[in-house]
Amino acid sequence: MIVNLMRRASFSAAHNYWLAEHSEDENRRAFGVWAARKPHGHNYLVEVTVSGDVDLNTGMVVNITDVNRALKRWVIDVLDGRYLNEEVSYFRRNAPALENIALFIWEALANSLPSGANLTKTKLWEMDTLWTELYKESDGAMTASLTRSYDFSASHRLHSLHLSDDENREIFGKCNNPNGHGHNYTVSVSVAGDPDSKTGMIFPLDELDKIVEEEVLMPFDHKHLNLDTPEFATINPTSEMLAVVIWQKLARRLPTSGGTRLHSVVVSETARNSFEYRG
């Protein structure tokens, strides 16, 4: 009986994106708008997942108090309140991008967890709209992903051209209102791949922002999806189809296989439901 067990902890730290051995131009090229000589700070939130067989004597995989103790000793006490670039030796060699901080946490914990606890995932948030996940696939391979979430507001009418008016009313109810209704949408875009050895980033964040701005936010924000966008002129704009259409639009700008690739698109119409498409 394999059970996954999650534990969260938080820490505050400062960092900056600047490689001293590189010129100003090289730093601007590597880090884009995030290049800065002076540090800034974040309240980080980390969630570690450990997996293991339930011990029938105790009813536990492992004592979660021991997981928390290792997390505190090897991660929180080392990172909390620090200027990562200068005060944590690991980040003198590795740029303190979110992906590398997650890797640091992985390496710090992998061999210090109590026996029986197998580290399978670390998830690290820099803010509500930016997080990274590092996890072990079932075949043992490691995958790293970076997710950025974006908001836009749009109206739509759920109405399928393949159904009669009666059927549309029956299936979509008030969402079939002829004049539409609106949502504040959230779109979370994940890219997976190996962090760049110099910048520590899987994909340059300002480039991802630019692509999403051009492919998603500009065309959809403050629009009536059915009436104002060619994408949904004939497609029923459900959240499922929105996830698929956004994936297809992003896939024209990002690879979908190989090294750095588009990994997942999640669309939320309300906080209560979300729809994920992975191509």
Ligand SMILES: [Zn+2]
């Ligand atoms: Zn930062």
Ligand SMILES: [Zn+2]
């Ligand atoms: Zn709706």
